[in-house]
Amino acid sequence: MAWVQELCPKSEFYGDAYDQFGLFGRDSKTVMAHCVHSDENEIRRMKENGVFIAHCPESNTNLSSGVAPIRQYLEEGMHVGLGSDVAAGSTENMFVAMRYAVQASKLRWRLKDKKLTQLTMAEVFYMATKGGGEFFGKVGSFEAGYEMDAVVLDDKRLIYPQEMNVEQRLERMIYLADEREVYAKYVAGEKVAD
Known part of the structure; x- marks a missing residue:
């Protein structure tokens, strides 16, 4: 961030350096990774410009740069x-990323900001599916009008002695x-893997 400030001394904040060149949302889709140190001015501009945030919780912990305020x-x-x-991560497995997202939010809540409660399973599942899919258009959901992208799961290996509802199984x-x-994968309705 300091280096970007040196390169663009007139920028108000990190994202403003991109915005000065038309690379911070609005007419160009933009994904900002991490957003660990975004101040209120940058957050406001990100909202105004429709900037997407990629939350990479394992990277937050591996780099020890802080944990993004995803709840906010x-x-x-x-x-x-x-x-x-x-x-800065160790896997492409989205189940692992979801686990890390919950764990990182608990650490942020416990060690830094008690106002921002930890993320729920439903929220991290949303971020891994529809939330991330928003960048690409109508993907990440089974709603009408969305592309049929799906991962079919089979959880019979994960034995549990009591009856579980769908949310508990997830x-x-x-x-x-x-x-x-992973039993099968579909992209745009076409089966791509077993």
Whole structure:
């Protein structure tokens, strides 16, 4: 951030350096990764310009640069998707990214800001599906008019002694699943893998 400030001394904040060149939303789709240190001015401009946020929680912890205030971004109606950031992460597995998102939000809540409660399973699932899909258009949901992109899961390997509803089964998948639970994948209605 300091280097960008040196390169663009007239910028008010990090994102403003991009905005001065038409690269911060509005007419060009923009994804800002991490957003750990965004101040109120940058957050306001991101909202005004429709900038998307890629939350990469494993990267936040591996780089020890801080944990993004994702609860605030969601409450303000900002576009937030979940990422794995393989440059500072260890996997492309979105189940792992969802786990890390919940864990990182708990650390932020506990150590930095008690006003921003931890993320729920439903919220991280949204960020991994429809929230991230918003950038690409009508993807990430089973709603009418959306492309039929889907991952079919089979959780019978994850034995549990009690009956579980769908939400509980999804939470169990987020915490315990890996590639073995993926039964099939579809992109735009076409099966791409078993």
